[in-house]
Amino acid sequence: MAYRFLLLERFPDDGVALVRLNRPEVLNALSLELMEELVGALEELDADPGVRAIVLTGNERAFAAGADITQMADASVVRMVLVDQFQKWDRIKRIRKPLIAAVSGYALGGGCELAMSCDMIVASETARFGQPEINIGVMPGAGGTQRLTRAIGKARAMEMVLTGRMITAEEARLAGLVNRVVPVELYLDEALKLAREVAARPPLAVRLAKEAVLKAFELPLSAGLEFERKNFYLLFATEDQKEGMRAFLEKRPPVWKGQ
Amino acid sequence: MAAYETLRYEEPEPGVGWLELNRPEQLNAFDETLTRELQQLLRDLERQEGLRALVLTGAGRGFCAGQDLKSIDPAQERSLGRSLEERYNPIIRRLRALPFPVIAAVNGAAAGAGMSLALACDVRLAAESAFFVQAFVRIGLVPDSGSSFFLVHLLGYARAFEIATLGERISAQEALHLGLVNRVVPDDRLREEALAWARRYATLPPRALALTKRLLQKATWASLEEMLQYEQYCQEIAGRTEDYREGVAAFREKRAPVFKGR
Numbered sequence: 124m125a126y127r128f129l130l131l132e133r134f135p136d137d138g139v140a141l142v143r144l145n146r147p148e149v150l151n152a153l154s155l156e157l158m159e160e161l162v163g164a165l166e167e168l169d170a171d172p173g174v175r176a177i178v179l180t181g182n183e184r185a186f187a188a189g190a191d192i193t194q195m196a197d198a199s200v201v202r203m204v205l206v207d208q209f210q211k212w213d214r215i216k217r218i219r220k221p222l223i224a225a226v227s228g229y230a231l232g233g234g235c236e237l238a239m240s241c242d243m244i245v246a247s248e249t250a251r252f253g254q255p256e257i258n259i260g261v262m263p264g265a266g267g268t269q270r271l272t273r274a275i276g277k278a279r280a281m282e283m284v285l286t287g288r289m290i291t292a293e294e295a296r297l298a299g300l301v302n303r304v305v306p307v308e309l310y311l312d313e314a315l316k317l318a319r320e321v322a323a324r325p326p327l328a329v330r331l332a333k334e335a336v337l338k339a340f341e342l343p344l345s346a347g348l349e350f351e352r353k354n355f356y357l358l359f360a361t362e363d364q365k366e367g368m369r370a371f372l373e374k375r376p377p378v379w380k381g382q
Numbered sequence: 383m384a385a386y387e388t389l390r391y392e393e394p395e396p397g398v399g400w401l402e403l404n405r406p407e408q409l410n411a412f413d414e415t416l417t418r419e420l421q422q423l424l425r426d427l428e429r430q431e432g433l434r435a436l437v438l439t440g441a442g443r444g445f446c447a448g449q450d451l452k453s454i455d456p457a458q459e460r461s462l463g464r465s466l467e468e469r470y471n472p473i474i475r476r477l478r479a480l481p482f483p484v485i486a487a488v489n490g491a492a493a494g495a496g497m498s499l500a501l502a503c504d505v506r507l508a509a510e511s512a513f514f515v516q517a518f519v520r521i522g523l524v525p526d527s528g529s530s531f532f533l534v535h536l537l538g539y540a541r542a543f544e545i546a547t548l549g550e551r552i553s554a555q556e557a558l559h560l561g562l563v564n565r566v567v568p569d570d571r572l573r574e575e576a577l578a579w580a581r582r583y584a585t586l587p588p589r590a591l592a593l594t595k596r597l598l599q600k601a602t603w604a605s606l607e608e609m610l611q612y613e614q615y616c617q618e619i620a621g622r623t624e625d626y627r628e629g630v631a632a633f634r635e636k637r638a639p640v641f642k643g644r
Contacts, residue, residue: 306596308619 128157129164138175138322139315140168143182150188151181153233155208157191162214169218172381175322175329177218178314179241180225183307186250187234192259209265215240216337219330221321225314226250227307231289236263239270242333244301245317246292247310252300253289273340274300325363326381331355388416389423390441394577397434397584399427406442409491411450417469424476434591434643435583436480437576438503439487448494448517462523470495470527477502478599481592483583487576488512488554488563498527501536504595506563507579508554509572514562519549535602536562587625588643 130143142164144151151157168174181187195203215222215237224230224238227247235252238244254267262268263284272280275298282288292304305313321329331354338350358364362382370377390402401423403410410416427433440446454460477484477499486503493515500506500514516533518525525533525546533542537560545552557563567575583591593616601609620626624644632639 306593306615306619308622309615312618 126160126164128154128160131164133174134315134319135173137315137319138173139178139318140171140174140176141178141180141311141315142168143180144187145182147182147184149191150185150229151234152189152191153187153237154191154194155206158208158211162211165215165218165222169220174220175326176221176223176318178223178225178311178318179237180311180314181227181234183247183249184228185234186224186226186228186230187237188229189232189234189255190265212236212240212265219333221318221329221333223314223318223321225311226252226292226301227310229253232256232263232267233265236265236267236270239274239300240266242336243317244295245310245314246295246301246304247307248292248304249307250292250295250301250304250310251289252283252292252295253287254284255287255289257285258287271300274298325361325367325377325379327361327363328358328367331358384422384426386419386423388413389419391423393433395581395584397432398577398580399430399433399436400577401427401436401438402441403439403446404441405450406440406444408450408452409444409447410440410442410496411444411447411453412469412495413450413453414469416450417473421469421472421476424473424480428476428480432643434482434586434588435580436482436484437487437580438477438484438499439572439576440489442490444490444496445486445488445492445512446496446499447491448496448498451521466526470498474498474502474528481595482588483580483591483595485576485579487572488514489569489572491515493517495527495529498525498529498532501532501562502528505579506557507572507576508557508563508566509569510554510566511569512554512557512566514552514557516546516549519547531602536560585641587623587629587639587641589623589625590620593620 128144128146130145132141134141142161144157144161146152146157165177168177221243222241224241224244226238226244227250229251230238231251231253232255235254238252254263254271256262256264256267268280268284271283279298283290290298292301295301296304303313335351335354338347342350363379366379367377388403388405390404392400394400403416405411405413405416427436483505484503486500486506488500488506488508490509490512492500492512494517497514497516516525516529530546533546537545541560552560552562554563554566558566565575597609597612597616600612604612625641628641629639
């Protein structure tokens with residue numbers, strides 16, 4: 124399928140797919156149409172058995188510099204509620220395969236929220252994260268107040284949300300927002316490498332493990348522990364569990380079937 | 383490039399930039415115009431196509447006398463913290479971030495923030511009559527514009543402390559002995575020696591120089607483990623350049639390499 128605002132690349136040997144946001148002329152502003160395409164593409168890759176991990180990126184200058192303000196400036200409350208553009212974002216949350224953001228340059232507003240919707244973030248040294256919505260009279264609307272707070276804690280999230288101040292890649296790493304920071308020349312390679320590592324693991328275990336980690340944001344501890352335990356036991360119904368443990372005991376590398 | 387009132391910039395040779403602070407009557411002390419213009423020029427130089435090395439020096443007999451105290455109205459309440467944030471710190475950050483070597487050609491007095499400016503360069507070449515002063519303490523202030531950082535990293539704590547607290551004049555020879563400058567040359571040789579150094583950089587592989595600069599700057603604060611990782615990243619990048627292939631080929635063919643910055 125052809126996309127207007129995305130570039131899609133597959134690395135079938137590794138089980139990895141790469142999705143690039145491709146509106147460079149507007150720093151990848153996240154228009155309604157782009158988000159529609161993006162969510163559709165991610166769902167398609169999620170359903171594709173050849174794909175075991177997905178990398179989402181922009182370009183060197185910008186991951187995404189926010190929502191498309193031109194589409195919102197004159198909108199009424201009624202229109203905002205009817206269109207309910209951020210509801211689409213919930214579908215990203217439901218992607219079951221590991222999703223890695225490769226961020227260089229600006230990840231602002233919706234761009235920051237999109238990066239945080241991914242499971243892991245690899246950042247270039249030039250990356251800047253921020254929720255500057257306050258400066259145009261609104262506030263984060265696609266998860267910024269919730270995900271940022273969970274990622275870096277109340278005090279730091281509050282400062283970013285209330286002042287709109289951007290943080291550097293290194294600050295983001297120290298705060299726990301990103302996994303690693305690498306030179307700009309290598310951020311995409313590093314993200315793909317991480318994706319390959321995950322894609323080389325048994326897919327069912329990866330899927331249930333991701334699901335369990337995400338539950339930590341939704342459930343109280345006792346319910347979360349219960350959920351985790353059930354997923355753990357469930358994996359004993361898979362061939363990959365048998366293979367993994369047998370290979371471990373026989374001191375040989377396992378061969379995963381995804382069964 | 384924009385016209386400047388308090389700076390002179392030229393490229394005397396291909397790939398070599400020559401930047402002079404140009405308020406000679408005031409020993410190139412920083413006033414509002416000079417700090418603003420220097421910020422602007424450094425921003426432009428960061429993206430200057432084909433530039434491979436920069437020499438920073440002062441016009442006339444001084445290198446840079448730091449903040450121009452005469453340009454401050456003592457009657458006016460003034461936040462020095464804000465002045466650093468808006469005027470000086472951006473200069474130091476931009477100077478350090480330039481993706482090519484920066485050589486300070488210290489031709490005379492380098493005092494206060496002027497000394498900081500020299501220390502922020504990658505290497506220092508001093509004329510025999512040049513001297514350094516951490517003048518801050520003499521007027522009741524503390525080292526700024528990076529001096530506290532650069533002094534400790536260049537000299538170790540005890541010597542840095544002595545220099546920052548006594549605020550005594552340090553001659554070029556003493557500075558050489560301390561390791562504050564790389565070389566000292568006769569006054570009338572300064573320009574030629576600085577150009578010769580910059581010229582060498584202009585023939586070396588630019589990406590390797592830029593990456594080395596990033597590595598060594600990070601090494602002033604990072605751990606060995608972080609540096610091993612970062613060397614791995616930088617070598618990966620260097621290993622992908624055409625210049626690396628050219629370097630190896632020239633070595634094998636026993637000829638001089640021609641580096642193109644790709």
